[in-house]
Amino acid sequence: MFTGFAISQARKAVEQLKMEACMDRIKVSKAAADLMAYCDAHIREDPLIVPVPASENPFREKKFFCTIL
Numbered sequence: 001m002f003t004g005f006a007i008s009q010a011r012k013a014v015e016q017l018k019m020e021a022c023m024d025r026i027k028v029s030k031a032a033a034d035l036m037a038y039c040d041a042h043i044r045e046d047p048l049i050v051p052v053p054a055s056e057n058p059f060r061e062k063k064f065f066c067t068i069l
Contacts, residue, residue, distance in 0.1 A: 043049055054060055
C-alpha cells in the first residue's frame with residue numbers, strides 16, 4: 001500500500017516538473033524593471049502614495065463627542 005502511494009506521489013511530482021519545464025521564464029532584472037515601470041505608470045491610482053480625500057474615505061475616524069454632565 002505504501003509503495004502505491006509513493007509511486008502516485010512520484011507521478012504527481014513528475015507531472016508538476018513537466019509543467020514547470022514548459023513555462024516561459026524571464027530574468028529577475030527584467031521582471032523587476034517591468035514591475036517598476038508598472039508602478040510608475042499607475043502611481044496616481046495608488047491610495048498609499050496619493051491619499052484618498054477625507055470626504056471620500058469610508059474608513060476615516062468618526063468624531064464622537066462625549067459629554068458627561
